[in-house]
Amino acid sequence: MSSAPKTESDRTPATGRARSAPTLPGGRQARRKAETRQRLLDAARTLFATRGYDATRPQDIAREADLATGTFYLHFADKHEAFLAFIEVAAEELMGVIRRRAVGATRFEERLGSALEGLFDFAESQPGVLSAAFADAAVIAAVVPSGASLRDRLADSLARGLQHDMDRGEVAPDYDARVIAHGIVGMIDAACVHGASHATSRAELISNVTRFCARALAVEGRPPTEAQTR
């Protein structure tokens, strides 16, 4: 929480030794370092997801990774940076899950349903990670790096798909795709939270959210699709 110390995240890449060509990228040294960083990230993930941000200390992360406390600071400036790195990794994974699940899905409601299925599976296998990834990082620290949050990525992806659907007349054209996409992401987040804390079945949850969105997006005068009815 002091001014930024020199860490790996700030250092320029090693340009090589005065006497020879750059280090081989696959060298044991580089691999060892990458492995250490990975261990720290894994430990951070475990602790942030189970204890929450507040109760997780840098010394805990280092210990969980079976490393010295000083090593933590070689890789991250502070706890907050470790948290941001964790949610960045989680966001990437989640986008990958959604992409994989979307294979073969063409209509909007199919894409939404498969995304929800994927997110639910993820949330079940890794409690706490999804909600951390969906969290508004600005509440934890006022200055948020410019990288895109999970919400933004998901909303961008949805907005593109929606715009495409609008252009083809598959979806009502009189919405701002970006606004609606962000709204749907908010809904997805809420559904995941709801699924984790209420007795509603997953199928029921997915059905409600999917029907809701499909109906909202339905082109007027067009016969309802299966997803819009029950």
Added chain:
Amino acid sequence: MSSAPKTESDRTPATGRARSAPTLPGGRQARRKAETRQRLLDAARTLFATRGYDATRPQDIAREADLATGTFYLHFADKHEAFLAFIEVAAEELMGVIRRRAVGATRFEERLGSALEGLFDFAESQPGVLSAAFADAAVIAAVVPSGASLRDRLADSLARGLQHDMDRGEVAPDYDARVIAHGIVGMIDAACVHGASHATSRAELISNVTRFCARALAVEGRPPTEAQTR
């Protein structure tokens, strides 16, 4: 972050002195104490909203309130408890804003529109407070007190209204009101975040979200209302 010290939040109310009747509730002492707590809460609000949770320290809150650090711990067990108290107060205020705005609104889309207007006004006059109130407290600390979050309160209120609307045939009856209510709260949250960070006008935002929800909830075969069309 150690085990709970004795604070005001843990103490039983003073039962009076051994020699006489209980202290008068309106006494200067009681008023002074309440004022001190209020000053701490105001300071906490200012700092949490502008700096974020991480960079706000108990000593900062005490200083901002022009009080000694020890006084902070007489009122709150730790930083986290002060944060929870802040978002609790904010949630109450926000529910009040929404209630006041809803006066005279009967149809769902009217209620939603006025709620959004109220929230946007609030967000504009107090940056950072709304997003903190909407945040998932479980990301900050794993153990969240049983009090209802802003999301839950808003969703409960919406679910009651929706259920009522369904019973009267004003809204499609084949949704789980609670699931949909939570989803709409997620949408509201996303709209507020979007409004704070994008160039979309407020009217456009409200129109998109309101139309989206109104269409999703429309009773089949019923003529569209004004809010469902553009």
Added chain:
DNA sequence: CCCCACGATTGACAAATTCTCATTAATGAC
């Protein structure tokens, strides 16, 4: 008014945590 008991607040400092950096260990080029 004074006295006294009790509750509210203070701030020095003990305890805990964060972070630095001299030292040690591992790597890789020659």
Added chain:
DNA sequence: GTCATTAATGAGAATTTGTCAATCGTGGGG
């Protein structure tokens, strides 16, 4: 093998959190 460089270590400096003895403010009784 030697030597320079990079990665990791952990003691301890710096900072923050939280405690508690001392002080201040209040209120009741004489």
